[in-house]
Amino acid sequence: MNINSEAAASEQHTAVAAVSALIPQPAARKGIRSLGTELYYLLRIQYAEVRETWIWVVLLASLFPFSTLLFMKFFLESPSPDVMMRIVSGNIIFPIIIMSINGLGNHISWSKQQGHFTFYASLPISKINFLLAFIIRGFLMTLPSVIIMTVVGHFVFHVDIHLNLGLIPIVLLAISGSAGFGTLIGFLTPNQDMTTMITNLLMVFLNFLTPVMIDIHQLPSVLQVVSYFFPTTYAADGLKHLLQGVWSSSVTIDMLALLAFTCLSVWIVVKKMDWRLE
Template identity: 75%
Template structure:
C-alpha cells in the first residue's frame, strides 16, 4: 500500500464519481453530495474499526471494570450518592479511553504516517471528515458504555433509573469527548506527544476531576480546571439522570457538551491545516 494512502481507502475509491464530480449548485444537490461524501467516509472508518472491534470493547471495558471492583472492595457501606458517582464515573471511563485517548492517538498517528495526504487529494469538506472521525468514536465507545451500565448495577446492587433522556446525554457525552480527542490529535505535532498527553489526561480526568467524586472534595484550583473538560458535565448529567428524570441541571450539562462539540468542530475545521502534514 502506498504510505500516503489511508487504510481501507479502496472503499472510497470504489466510487470515484461521487468525489470527482463538481458539486451541484442547488440546495438538494448539495445535500445529496454532502450525504454521499459522509457515507463513503463513514464506510472507511467502519472498515478500519470492524476488524479490531472486539478487542476495542475488551480494552475499553477492562480498566473501568477493574476500577469498579477496586471501589467495591475498598469502600465500606458507601452512600447512595457515592455509589451513583462511582457507577456513572466508570461509565465515563470508556468514553475517556476511546473517545479521547484512542481517537486522539489514532489521528496523530495517521497524520504522522501521511494518511491524510490521501484525503487532501479529494474534494471533501472538513466537516464531513470530522463527523466521520466522531462516528469512529461512537463505534469504539458505545458497546463499553452499555456493558459498564449493566456491570455497575450488578456489582453495587443499585437500581439505575433508565429513561429516554439517557440516549441524547450519552450521545452528547461521547461526541463531546470524541471532539476533544479529535482536537488533541490534530493539535499534536507527532504521535508520541499525543500518546503522552492522552495518557496523562486519562489519569487526570478520572481521578482528579469530578468524574467519580464530588467536585466539592477537590481543591479550589482543580475545581476550576475541571470545568474546562467535557467529561465533568458528562458525568454530572448521567448521574442526575440515573437518580431521576431530566432536570434543569441535566439541560445545562447537555448545552455545555453541545458547546464543546461545536467549539471542537469549529477549531479543527477553521484553524487547523489538517490536510497537509507539517
C-alpha cells in the first residue's frame, strides 16, 4: 500500500473513531451541535474515500457533456440564440445527471452490496445525517464539472451568459434534487447490477428524451408528461431562464419542485428503508 493510500485510510479511521465516540442517543434528542459534529465526521469519511481520485472523476464527468457539446456545434448550422442557450444549459445539467444520479446511485449501491452499511449501522448516527453526507458528496463532486461546462459552453457557442445571484440557488437545488434522486435509486435497488442498468438507462433517457437539451413541446405528449417526474426537467428549465437573465414565476416553480424532490427523496429513504438491517 502506498503512502497516499495509508494516509487516506488513517484519516478515514480517525473520522470513524470520532463518530464512534459520540454518545448514543436518539436522533430526536440530539442537540444541533451534536448533529453538526456527527455530520462533520461523516463528511470526513466521504472525503477520505474520494480525495485521491476526485480530479479524474471530475474530468471524466466533464468529458461526455463536452463531447456532446462539440457534436452539437459541428452538427447544427446557424442555430438560433434560444437553441444555443438550451444546448449550453442542457450540457451544464449533463454532469449533474452523470455524477448526482449515475455516479452517486452506483456508489451507494456498491457500498450496500459490500456490506459497508452494516458497519455504519453500528454507529450512533442518525439516518438524516447519513443521507446528507452522501448528498453533499454528490454536490461537491458535481459542482466543478458544472462550472467547467458553463465556461466551455460560453466559449464554444459564444452565448451571452448573464451571471446573477439567482444562479446560486438553482444550481444548489438542481444538484441536491438530482443527488436525492440518485440516493433513492442507490438505496432501493436490490443490487449493483440493477442499479447500473437503471442509472445508465436514465442517463440516456434524461439527456435525449426529456427537455434537457430540447424544448418540451418538441416531445411526444407521453414523454412530456413523463418528464415532469424527473428533477432534471425543472433544473434545465430554471437554469436556461436564469442564464438569459430572466427570473420569472416559472423559475420559482422550478426551484420549489427541486426542493420538493430533495425532501421527498430523503423522506422515502428514511421512512421506507431500514438501512441498519442491510
